[in-house]
Amino acid sequence: MTQAFSYNLLKQDGLARLGEVLTPRGVIRTPAFMPVGTVATVKALYPDQVKSAGADILLGNTYHLMLRPGAERVARLGGLHKFMRWDGPILTDSGGFQVMSLSTIRKITEEGVAFQSHIDGSKHMLSPERSIEIQCLLGSDIQMQFDECIELPAERKEVERAMQLSLRWAERSKRAFEAQVASGGATNGQALFAIVQGGTDIDLRKRSADALVAMDFPGYAVGGLAVGEGHDAMIATLSETLPHLPTHKPRYLMGVGTPLDLIEAVRRGVDMFDCVMPTRNGRHGYAFTWNGPLNMRNARHAEDLAPLDLVSTCPAAHDYSHAYMHHLIKSGEYLDAMILS
Amino acid sequence: MTQAFSYNLLKQDGLARLGEVLTPRGVIRTPAFMPVGTVATVKALYPDQVKSAGADILLGNTYHLMLRPGAERVARLGGLHKFMRWDGPILTDSGGFQVMSLSTIRKITEEGVAFQSHIDGSKHMLSPERSIEIQCLLGSDIQMQFDECIELPAERKEVERAMQLSLRWAERSKRAFEAQVASGGATNGQALFAIVQGGTDIDLRKRSADALVAMDFPGYAVGGLAVGEGHDAMIATLSETLPHLPTHKPRYLMGVGTPLDLIEAVRRGVDMFDCVMPTRNGRHGYAFTWNGPLNMRNARHAEDLAPLDLVSTCPAAHDYSHAYMHHLIKSGEYLDAMILS
Numbered sequence: 001m002t003q004a005f006s007y008n009l010l011k012q013d014g015l016a017r018l019g020e021v022l023t024p025r026g027v028i029r030t031p032a033f034m035p036v037g038t039v040a041t042v043k044a045l046y047p048d049q050v051k052s053a054g055a056d057i058l059l060g061n062t063y064h065l066m067l068r069p070g071a072e073r074v075a076r077l078g079g080l081h082k083f084m085r086w087d088g089p090i091l092t093d094s095g096g097f098q099v100m101s102l103s104t105i106r107k108i109t110e111e112g113v114a115f116q117s118h119i120d121g122s123k124h125m126l127s128p129e130r131s132i133e134i135q136c137l138l139g140s141d142i143q144m145q146f147d148e149c150i151e152l153p154a155e156r157k158e159v160e161r162a163m164q165l166s167l168r169w170a171e172r173s174k175r176a177f178e179a180q181v182a183s184g185g186a187t188n189g190q191a192l193f194a195i196v197q198g199g200t201d202i203d204l205r206k207r208s209a210d211a212l213v214a215m216d217f218p219g220y221a222v223g224g225l226a227v228g229e230g231h232d233a234m235i236a237t238l239s240e241t242l243p244h245l246p247t248h249k250p251r252y253l254m255g256v257g258t259p260l261d262l263i264e265a266v267r268r269g270v271d272m273f274d275c276v277m278p279t280r281n282g283r284h285g286y287a288f289t290w291n292g293p294l295n296m297r298n299a300r301h302a303e304d305l306a307p308l309d310l311v312s313t314c315p316a317a318h319d320y321s322h323a324y325m326h327h328l329i330k331s332g333e334y335l336d337a338m339i340l341s
Numbered sequence: 342m343t344q345a346f347s348y349n350l351l352k353q354d355g356l357a358r359l360g361e362v363l364t365p366r367g368v369i370r371t372p373a374f375m376p377v378g379t380v381a382t383v384k385a386l387y388p389d390q391v392k393s394a395g396a397d398i399l400l401g402n403t404y405h406l407m408l409r410p411g412a413e414r415v416a417r418l419g420g421l422h423k424f425m426r427w428d429g430p431i432l433t434d435s436g437g438f439q440v441m442s443l444s445t446i447r448k449i450t451e452e453g454v455a456f457q458s459h460i461d462g463s464k465h466m467l468s469p470e471r472s473i474e475i476q477c478l479l480g481s482d483i484q485m486q487f488d489e490c491i492e493l494p495a496e497r498k499e500v501e502r503a504m505q506l507s508l509r510w511a512e513r514s515k516r517a518f519e520a521q522v523a524s525g526g527a528t529n530g531q532a533l534f535a536i537v538q539g540g541t542d543i544d545l546r547k548r549s550a551d552a553l554v555a556m557d558f559p560g561y562a563v564g565g566l567a568v569g570e571g572h573d574a575m576i577a578t579l580s581e582t583l584p585h586l587p588t589h590k591p592r593y594l595m596g597v598g599t600p601l602d603l604i605e606a607v608r609r610g611v612d613m614f615d616c617v618m619p620t621r622n623g624r625h626g627y628a629f630t631w632n633g634p635l636n637m638r639n640a641r642h643a644e645d646l647a648p649l650d651l652v653s654t655c656p657a658a659h660d661y662s663h664a665y666m667h668h669l670i671k672s673g674e675y676l677d678a679m680i681l682s
Contacts, residue, residue: 040668044675069643069668077646077664085660302410305418319426323418327381327410334385334678 005142005191005218007250007271015242015269021219021250023141024189025081025089028056030250030271033262034091035279039064040074040084043279044337047085053314057089057142059274062134063098066124067117071137079139091274092140094131094173094195097149097223097255108148110165128172132192136177136185143186144221145173147195152229159199163208166197170212193252195223200233202240209244220245221252222270226261235264242269259288282341285329289317296340301326316340346483346532346559348591348612356583356610362560362591364482365530366422366430369397371591371612374603375432376620380405381415381425384620385678388426394655398430398483400615403475404439407465408458412478420480432615433481435472435514435536438490438564438596449489451506469513473533477518477526484527485562486514488536493570500540507538508552515556534593536564541574543581550585561586562593563611567602576605583610600629623681626670630658637681642667657681 003024011018021028035042035050037058042050050058060080065071077083080090099106099113106115112127128146135143147166150158173192180186194217198204212220222241225234238253245251252272253265262273281287285296289309294301304322312318316339328336344365352359362369376383376391378399383391391399401421406412418424421431440447440454447456453468469487476484488507491499514533521527535558539545553561563582566575579594586592593613594606603614622628626637630650635642645663653659657680669677 039672039674040665041672041674041676044679046676046679068672069664073644076644077662083662083665083668085665303414303417321418321424323410324381324424324426327424331380331382331409333380333382334675335382335387337675338385338387338679 004188007219007248009248014267016266017269017271019250019271021089021271023089023191024187025087025141026056028089028272031262031266032056032272034059034272034274036061036274036276037084037086037090038276039068040080042341044283044334044341045279050086051088055088057091058086060084060090060092060138060140061098062092062095062131062138063102063126065092065138066095066126066134067119067122071134075137075139079137081139089141090139091142091272092135092138092144093254094128094144094146095126095134096131096144096147096169099126100149110168112146112169128169129176132173132176132180133185136180136190141190142219143177143190143192145170145192145194145217147197147223149197149224149227150199152199152224152227154199156199156201156204159197159201160204163197163199163204166195167208167211170194170215170217174215174217191218193217193219193221193250195221195254196241196245197224198241199224200229200237202237205237205241206244209241213244213246217249219250219252221254221272223254225253226255226257231261231264234261235268238265238270239268279341282339283337285325285336285340287325287340294322296322296325296329296336298326345529348560348589350589355608357607358610358612360591360612362430362612364430364532365528366428366482367397369430369613372603372607373397373613375400375613375615377402377615377617378425378427378431379617380409381421383682385624385675385682386620391427392429396429398432399427401425401431401433401479401481402439403433403436403472403479404443404467406433406479407436407467407475408460408463412475416478416480420478422480430482431480432483432613433476433479433485434595435469435485435487436467436475437472437485437488440467441490451509453487453510469510470517473514473517473521474526477521477531482531483560484518484531484533486511486533486535486558488538488564490538490565490568491540493540493565493568495540497540497542497545500538500542501545504538504540504545504549507536508549511535511553511556511558515558532559534558534560534562534591536562536595537582537586538565539582540565541570541578543578546578546582547585550582554585554587558590560591560593562595562613564595566594567596567598572602572605575602576609579606579611580609620682624678626666626677626681628666628681635663637663637666637670637677639667 019030103115131146148162177192194212198208250271253270290311301322309317360371444456472487489503518533535553539549591612594611631652642663650658
């Protein structure tokens with residue numbers, strides 16, 4: 001029998017939590033930042049670099065992977081872990097967020113979302129059932145319920161509609177996941193997380209959280225934030241939402257964020273994060289350092305021989321000078337992205 | 342006093358030579374392939390990967406580096422080795438070849454080549470004296486004479502004119518280099534190589550070689566090949582040119598080449614090579630393997646779990662499957678270039 005998925009709260013400081021998520025593929029030390037490996041690669045990094053940067057888990061995108069190389073193909077090739085040479089845990093999103101932001105032609109119904117691929121225009125359908133099926137084909141350790149994530153600001157009525165739909169999809173996602181476990185498509189070492197929605201409306205957030213907690217998921221995400229509402233509104237919403245989530249299960253703030261966002265959220269009791277920012281910034285010549293953010297395109301770096309960041313434990317931060325990084329980004333070189341990511 | 346530059350012929354098999362070039366920065370085992378680090382980075386590779394791939398020396402491009410970041414800037418930053426974190430020997434070309442192929446507006450005179458930068462249109466001048474000055478500012482261990490390299494096929498008269506001009510530029514390059522040594526801009530551990538020109542005309546090649554050998558350079562390159570004349574003409578020209586070069590000095594075939602080209606040239610007594618092909622191919626999804634060349638875009642790789650090449654000693658060849666590489670190149674991912682380069 002597979003080891004069951006579980007969470008241990010090891011220590012608390014105010015609301016901030018030190019803990020660990022136990023999975024058959026290894027321990028995730030929390031608070032945890034999950035690098036985003038969109039299409040089965042964390043951009044510009046070798047898998048062993050992702051690990052040595054301190055990542056216990058990474059994230060794959062259901063939307064991208066279902067379109068290319070395709071979930072059935074990944075399954076035939078032995079699953080996502082083997083495909084991309086990552087033996088630690090992987091979390092996959094449900095595809096709900098990206099089908100909204102990336103596919104140009106789409107139609108939302110109670111059933112799910114019909115859409116055309118942004119790559120080749122081919123027609124696809126994502127529903128709670130298909131999303132879970134795909135996540136099981138990929139072999140994801142932590143799966144996410146299918147939800148509808150809307151842009152903010154939005155009318156309260158619209159936020160409520162999407163929140164209610166996401167609750168019904170949560171229920172269907174859970175049944176689909178349980179059916180996968182029953183049929184051998186997943187194990188009880190894998191977990192399905194629910195996603196609290198409701199925009200910046202505290203009442204809607206509470207109702208979403210209460211309903212999802214009643215369904216008893218092994219972990220809870222706060223979704224639909226960092227989508228245009230601003231830092232203060234995000235933190236305020238988070239502060240009011242987290243108290244409605246159980247303390248003995250992991251909490252995951254989706255798509256966040258900057259170093260400040262991370263610290264503010266950890267202070268309020270968040271355990272898990274994902275964001276493309278570190279690698280996307282790296283590809284564009286930006287770096288977070290202990291001396292603050294740097295834009296390596298800036299001419300003041302052109303003759304600065306100092307290493308990027310002497311406080312950091314990352315080899316890349318010690319090995320290369322500001323001047324060299326400035327030159328690489330100006331020249332559009334791969335090595336810039338490789339080092340700054 | 343700095344250790345002088347020298348060449349040891351260790352073993353001969355037919356015309357093929359096993360040897361070593363001794364420089365103050367280390368030994369270059371020959372035959373040697375020099376990866377091209379155009380703008381102070383071998384594209385998509387970390388410096389330690391270049392070394393562990395077996396490279397004892399790499400090549401930097403004078404034309405690119407003089408334009409960005411600029412030779413004087415590199416000198417202020419401590420030289421090219423320190424700038425790009427490569428402590429082994431570096432060979433720089435003279436800029437002659439690339440000023441012809443890359444700058445759109447240029448004028449050749451006896452003095453040198455006036456041209457506009459392909460990056461920003463700024464005006465520059467390359468002459469034998471300025472080329473050597475730049476190569477000394479970069480701190481190059483093996484420098485190349487300034488020459489004129491023309492495209493083939495060309496009229497004999499034109500080939501002869503360029504060859505004769507290159508001989509006069511060789512003389513000026515040599516005087517400029519000796520002046521640098523005398524003034525402390527270079528040491529006798531650094532070396533200046535001459536470049537034999539003359540197209541595919543055996544008589545011109547012989548005259549070029551004889552004149553350059555009389556000038557007594559520490560190494561000789563065969564230039565102006567692999568520029569459109571075809572494999573057979575290249576090998577034929579090489580076969581007729583090499584006997585005119587001294588056996589106690591290294592011979593360098595510039596800009597070559599494919600695995601077959603390398604083997605054919607080594608058989609005829611060439612010691613050194615450079616080519617962008619391995620890394621350029623890698624960025625475009627092509628790989629040389631012991632089973633022949635592979636185009637990773639080909640659909641037949643999509644579900645092939647076999648490693649790229651089990652015979653190769655390169656970790657990248659063992660670690661990743663055909664299927665994964667096919668996916669990465671189709672997705673336009675950095676990791677494709679990083680692995681295949």
